[in-house]
Amino acid sequence: MAYGEARPGAAARIHSLRALPGRPRPRSWGSAPSQVGRRRIPDDDETPMATPGTDPHAPHAAGCCDTTDPRERGPFPLSTLRHSVSHLMASAVAKLFPGAKFGFGPAVEHGFYYDIEIPPGEDGEPRALEEKDLRRIEDEMRRIAKKAGAMQCLTLTRDEAKARMAAQGQSYKVEAVDLIPAGEAITFYRHGDWEDLCEGPHIDRFDREFAFQLTTVAGAYWRGDEKRPMLQRIYGTAFWTKEDLAAHLAWLEEVKARDHRKLGTDLDLFSTHDEAGAGFVFWHPNLGLVRREIESFWWSEHLARGYEPVYTPHVVREKLFEKSGHLQNYADLMYSPMDIDEILYRIKPMNCPGHILIYKSRGRSYRELPLRWAELGTVYRYERSGVLHGMLRVRGFTQDDSHIFCTPEQLADEIAGVIDLIAHTLRTFGFQFTAYLATRPEKAIGSPEVWERALEALKAAAAKSHLALVLDEGGGAFYGPKIDFKVRDALGREWQNSTVQCDFNLPERFDLSYTDKDGAHKRPIMVHRAVLGSFERFVGGLIEHFGGRFPLWIAPEQVALIPIREQHADYVRELSGILKADGFRVGCMDEAGHMNKKIQSAEKARTPYMLIAGDREVAERTVAVRRRGSREQTVVPFEKFHGLVKALRASRSLELPAPAG
């Protein structure tokens, strides 16, 4: 999945959960220590929401222990259970595949995994695990759980630990010992006849009641390094009760049912083509209508906030990207140059250099600033084939890009304005969000002082807007720090779209200036920002957020009209004409055929409202209104329905109310 995965840093956080320093440990096997005082791994629903009035510099709340998750009803935290079940799985694998070598096996957001090197089969060929192996492993896990007894813990010195793992042929574990920071206890956990280097904590015994399932197997590099061997990663999940496990599996089904790639074909929204190449999305008319509505909302918001439209070319001379620093810092993601009359050109991976050229086309006065220039700019970036994913990760996409050129005094207000616009836009689509402050990455241009100034400006603006920030160390763009917004969708998954970036570097590189009151030439500051991020990713996410059930204002077809018999078709056509004249997207199902079939087909198309008309409706000039997803019908005068949809459209309502009878 490209979304809903563990949050950035989650894995690292898990591995860094060390035992409490100074805690005495027995040098022989003892019972497992309790997890009191240990940090636990955040679970599904714990991402902190950015709430007004909280300290913007407060640490990530995800590290804390309080939870309201009703599934946390067991004797130990869910993450502890899952970590223990990963051990249980490892012991089963060790039994079924003698000689297996183990890497890391932590709990993660929705379950756990263990990275394992399975030894070659008897024929000497490498052995890849399959689905049916997972079932075998599960069976073995159940057998071991029954007779494993208590979980025991042992603390050893570094040398003892290494020798112990080396004796068992566990080379990855030997390496893992060295990763444990000095001064921290080195512990082993044991159940039955299997032991594992592990920081714990664990549940006390396996003959408790719990439910688990192994879900998938995939490759994963040892220690996440693509230059190191690839191990096989088995994913699984565990809960305290069968009901919770079943609920989780049902949730996974719901995720699958909302997959934008599936809905993309089912609802005729978009396609991709071998013939066109990977990572390029073709928007069908249905999704074109959705996009057009969003664009028009976007433009009206931007024009109202003082943005002005600009348009820039897709292909420009390579020299421009040399000057901007893209060639030095971004070349891996850029398409190869093309030679036109012996001059090298490039397809743009970003819109900023183009906007800078417009700025430089003449002298600028302080009176003009701030300049807010907006473009729905299509860019192309090379992405490695394995990362492409439907509309969510593509090679060509349209950013809702803007660049604000302003004075240092205006900077905080400008950023605050962007934050307000982002918050307003995201709420319009029913998203909640979290804001992350991303700092200087390793590959960057500009001096540390300049970066510090930019960072301070972002923090100040966030404080002004009462926006809580979560720190994302080293996550900035190469030219400046940024605030990224991650939205939470209807299924609780996180997506990154919006971003606001503070840039002192490109103005420097391009020698941008404006003439100030005193006649001096001064350097403007650039703010790069995207609200939706890219239309591809945003709309792909929107499809899943709504499960294809778009709110009325963006739905491709808003109203379906269904006559009961052919003689009602004229009436239905008349109503259709009225709604169409008012700008509604209407499906008039006046062709021959059965009503039930038409109802089904409109329901499948996720059309918000169906209007059904028979003798009664024609006689009274009413319509029988049926809402998407509901079998109820309300008969109201047509004019009343018309008024309702007008109001819903105007307010961009997320609701789909029944008309008041």
Added chain:
RNA sequence: GCUGCUGUAGCUCAGUCGGUAGAGCACCUCCUUGGUAAGGAGGAGGCCACGGGUUCAAGUCCCGUCAGCAGCUCCA
């Protein structure tokens, strides 16, 4: 890019041991005039992803390429 898996009609899938292609839905035509989620009959639709190879014979076996899927790594 890496590891594993997959690719048959618009969609979902069947196709046995290698013997020349099948279903349901969707689509088209005709019949059906039906009060709230599939009326009936018929028809059309396939370079079995693409390119090589093995074989008397390949959707089926082998190799390569492309694309997709689950992850890893990286991002709007």
